[in-house]
Amino acid sequence: MTQLDLAALDATTHRSALTQRRRDRMARIEPRGAREHTARERVELLVDAGSFVEITPLRTADGKGTGVLTGWGRVDGRSVVVIAHDAAVASGAIGAVFASAVVKAQRLAIDRGFPIVYLNDSGGARVPDGVFALHGCGEIFTLNVVAQRRVPQISVILGPCAGAAAYSPALTDWTIMVKGHGHMFLTGPDIVKAATGEDATSDEIGGSQLHTVKSGVAHLEVEDEAAALAETRRLLSFLPSHAGAPMPVVDAVEPDAEAVSALPFVVPEKASVVFDMNQVLDGVLDEGERFELMPEHARSILTVLGRLDGRPVGIIANQPAARGGILDSLASVKAARFVEFCGRFGLPVVTFVDVPGFLPGTVEEGRGVITHGAKLLKAYIESSAPVLTVVVRKAYGGAYIAMGAKSLGADFQWAWSNAEIAVMGPGGAVTLLHRRALAAADDPITLRDELAAEYREEVARPYIAAESGIVDDVIVPEETRGRLSDALRMLTAGQA
Amino acid sequence: MIAARADIVANVWKIVVREGDPVNAGDELAVLESMKMEIPVIASASGHVSRICVNEGQIVQEGDVVVEIDGTPGA
Numbered sequence: 051m052t053q054l055d056l057a058a059l060d061a062t063t064h065r066s067a068l069t070q071r072r073r074d075r076m077a078r079i080e081p082r083g084a085r086e087h088t089a090r091e092r093v094e095l096l097v098d099a100g101s102f103v104e105i106t107p108l109r110t111a112d113g114k115g116t117g118v119l120t121g122w123g124r125v126d127g128r129s130v131v132v133i134a135h136d137a138a139v140a141s142g143a144i145g146a147v148f149a150s151a152v153v154k155a156q157r158l159a160i161d162r163g164f165p166i167v168y169l170n171d172s173g174g175a176r177v178p179d180g181v182f183a184l185h186g187c188g189e190i191f192t193l194n195v196v197a198q199r200r201v202p203q204i205s206v207i208l209g210p211c212a213g214a215a216a217y218s219p220a221l222t223d224w225t226i227m228v229k230g231h232g233h234m235f236l237t238g239p240d241i242v243k244a245a246t247g248e249d250a251t252s253d254e255i256g257g258s259q260l261h262t263v264k265s266g267v268a269h270l271e272v273e274d275e276a277a278a279l280a281e282t283r284r285l286l287s288f289l290p291s292h293a294g295a296p297m298p299v300v301d302a303v304e305p306d307a308e309a310v311s312a313l314p315f316v317v318p319e320k321a322s323v324v325f326d327m328n329q330v331l332d333g334v335l336d337e338g339e340r341f342e343l344m345p346e347h348a349r350s351i352l353t354v355l356g357r358l359d360g361r362p363v364g365i366i367a368n369q370p371a372a373r374g375g376i377l378d379s380l381a382s383v384k385a386a387r388f389v390e391f392c393g394r395f396g397l398p399v400v401t402f403v404d405v406p407g408f409l410p411g412t413v414e415e416g417r418g419v420i421t422h423g424a425k426l427l428k429a430y431i432e433s434s435a436p437v438l439t440v441v442v443r444k445a446y447g448g449a450y451i452a453m454g455a456k457s458l459g460a461d462f463q464w465a466w467s468n469a470e471i472a473v474m475g476p477g478g479a480v481t482l483l484h485r486r487a488l489a490a491a492d493d494p495i496t497l498r499d500e501l502a503a504e505y506r507e508e509v510a511r512p513y514i515a516a517e518s519g520i521v522d523d524v525i526v527p528e529e530t531r532g533r534l535s536d537a538l539r540m541l542t543a544g545q546a
Numbered sequence: 547m548i549a550a551r552a553d554i555v556a557n558v559w560k561i562v563v564r565e566g567d568p569v570n571a572g573d574e575l576a577v578l579e580s581m582k583m584e585i586p587v588i589a590s591a592s593g594h595v596s597r598i599c600v601n602e603g604q605i606v607q608e609g610d611v612v613v614e615i616d617g618t619p620g621a
Contacts, residue, residue, distance in 0.1 A: 322584050373554045374583030406581035411555055413608070475582050 097123025149186020174213030
């Protein structure tokens with residue numbers, strides 16, 4: 051057919067009607083308020099250039115569309131399903147049609163095994179839709195949970211997200227918030243004021259500082275929309291498309307040479323002196339990209355995605371530089387969530403241990419540290435992904451067990467030669483075991499120090515653990531990378 | 547005024563600075579002892595130490611102010 055014929059064909063009534071409808075639906079709607087981009091622009095920033103394909107582009111609730119853009123695109127060449135709220139249509143409120151469009155996209159992702167990225171910017175359930183809106187929100191939540199066992203889900207908070215629009219992210223794996231613009235709350239300031247009389251700003255009830263530092267509801271704070279979308283792409287680069295899918299393996303990169311030569315000297319000899327655990331990570335893992343989740347929340351534990359021999363791994367590590375590296379309620383929940391996530395998607399968990407114990411006392415017991423600590427135990431016990439544990443210095447009591455001990459199912463557990471593993475630290479143990487001798491001594495302080503030194507050598511040194519086979523071997527720091535890498539190669543053989 | 551707070555329930559083991567001392571962001575102001583760990587209290591900004599709020603040997607709760615710094619930069 052010639053060009054002329056095509057033009058003539060396009061002028062036929064049914065063709066021009068379609069063209070007009072498409073033009074109407076695709077008309078640029080200006081971003082509302084402080085937003086930097088429209089919903090469509092956000093999606094296009096997220097996916098590889100030109101790869102976005104919209105699902106049901108003509109679907110509409112009130113002539114302007116559904117209020118949500120759904121479709122798929124590629125990130126680094128791999129398909130992802132994207133669900134983007136359009137705040138320009140009824141403030142992105144979730145009506146019956148909106149919810150049905152979201153569910154359809156979630157279903158596609160679950161059935162075919164693609165990660166889901168939710169770009170959230172919604173005031174919550176659409177009031178005029180009544181129970182139909184609520185029913186639709188509940189269906190979205192249900193598929194959020196169904197998807198947990200199947201595909202990674204990332205939520206990006208780009209505007210005020212209230213009610214249902216805040217609950218759905220809480221049922222996904224990771225939530226990224228834009229500073230100043232992204233908010234998550236059950237209800238906004240006006241309704242809070244009416245309900246309880248409390249005066250609070252949006253930032254105070256649901257800003258990114260609150261949620262990434264204090265509450266732990268969100269897992270990363272970024273400066274602007276572009277950064278949020280770039281970080282989402284980076285996060286996806288560590289994850290398989292679905293449970294059981296091949297890992298995104300890249301070429302291995304040796305760790306930074308300076309960090310490698312520093313590694314034997316990173317851990318201070320004296321067990322009470324703090325250090326930055328990141329130096330251990332630098333000396334062991336592949337140099338290059340890492341993705342730290344919840345960097346500002348419960349800082350005494352690190353949860354980081356990184357690479358070993360090019361293969362993505364989840365790293366859990368006590369951080370002595372923050373609160374001495376203790377485990378408490380918040381640190382336990384943070385670590386448990388990360389281990390559980392790695393387990394669901396087969397990401398090997400590498401644990402670096404230097405923990406003085408669970409923080410005791412009225413405050414922590416009141417926060418339910420027993421329940422929260424148990425979540426960490428459960429996460430390791432249930433993990434079907436490889437678990438490799440390295441005790442780099444001290445591992446006392448219940449915290450020794452909770453940090454991926456052999457008894458919880460770790461595939462391998464090694465201890466550095468200066469490690470101390472015991473039910474309690476030397477000070478406490480000696481006071482308990484030698485109460486009478488200490489009470490009768492002329493110089494109890496000298497006796498205590500002598501007994502503590504003896505205890506450290508005879509009870510706590512890792513050779514007892516190694517001779518019994520509970521620790522697989524005692525190693526020096528510079529052997530760590532080789533041991534981890536050999537074990538990973540064996541445990542992941544047959545996988546991509 | 548910038549407050550340097552205890553981030554864990556602890557015993558104040560050592561106060562490193564004195565009132566009036568100039569400090570830079572990142573400087574150690576005091577050392578707490580908790581869980582047999584020496585946990586430093588670090589200045590989050592530069593200025594002068596305007597007040598020391600605790601005594602050595604005292605128990606502090608999480609969130610208690612240990613040292614106050616006036617925000618005058620430099621020194």
